[in-house]
Amino acid sequence: MKKSMQTDNLKLTPEMLLWNKAKVSYCEMEFSAGGDSMNDYDFYFFDKKDKSISNKKTEELKNFFEDEVFKRVEFYVNSDGYYMGEAGKVVITLNEEDEDEPQFMYDKQAQAEYSETFTTTIYVKLTKEERDVVQSKVGNMNGGDGEKNVNYKIDCIVTDKESEIIDSILVKLDDAADSAEYKDSDGDASDWYNWTTGEEEGDNEGIEITKEGVRVVARRNFTIYRECEY
Numbered sequence: 001m002k003k004s005m006q007t008d009n010l011k012l013t014p015e016m017l018l019w020n021k022a023k024v025s026y027c028e029m030e031f032s033a034g035g036d037s038m039n040d041y042d043f044y045f046f047d048k049k050d051k052s053i054s055n056k057k058t059e060e061l062k063n064f065f066e067d068e069v070f071k072r073v074e075f076y077v078n079s080d081g082y083y084m085g086e087a088g089k090v091v092i093t094l095n096e097e098d099e100d101e102p103q104f105m106y107d108k109q110a111q112a113e114y115s116e117t118f119t120t121t122i123y124v125k126l127t128k129e130e131r132d133v134v135q136s137k138v139g140n141m142n143g144g145d146g147e148k149n150v151n152y153k154i155d156c157i158v159t160d161k162e163s164e165i166i167d168s169i170l171v172k173l174d175d176a177a178d179s180a181e182y183k184d185s186d187g188d189a190s191d192w193y194n195w196t197t198g199e200e201e202g203d204n205e206g207i208e209i210t211k212e213g214v215r216v217v218a219r220r221n222f223t224i225y226r227e228c229e230y
Helices: 002-011 016-022 056-072 128-137 160-178
Strands: 024-036 037-044 083-095 105-126 136-142 147-152 188-196 213-227
Touching: 002 136, 016 056, 016 083, 016 188, 024 056, 037 056, 056 083, 056 105, 056 128, 128 136, 128 160, 136 160, 160 188, 160 213
Parallel strands: none
Antiparallel strands: 024 037, 024 083, 083 105, 105 213, 136 147, 136 188, 188 213
């Protein structure tokens, strides 16, 4: 029996022996990655009863895994405006079932973060006075993210009264766009949004007024979390 145990021990690396001596059942590496870099991460060790273990042996193991985990697990740090990063944990266990080749197992469990833009169309009611000014002078209105703009149809004279009305309409449209609902969104709304009376973002022409009001195309970014598939 002693000879068998000695043979088994020869198959274990120093780190595996240290793992067993420390009576570690599993280790969790909590991490976050994104913005083109690996961000915060740390290692936590637990016994079979899920109690935390922290001593000189686990500190040595931590030093080992701080290098080894990046050889065994791929982390996706590069953000592109759509994919923002990932966060979660890597669960590390020691598999000794294969007698010929015991090894540490690395199971990444994480969620990826995405920034998606959703679009909706709303209609904002105007008074007759507001509608008359818009139809006679305004070619397009747009705004969002702290800005409100108006593009006139042609070079024209705008009276002080008309200017006040236009400013009031801009505030009305901006408030409506800021509080617009997005039926297909399934994440957390960000502060960023924009809107236009044109067909799409950057369209500085076109304004449509119906019985329902002035047509506004609004957009907002949402943060979406999905289970990582890698």
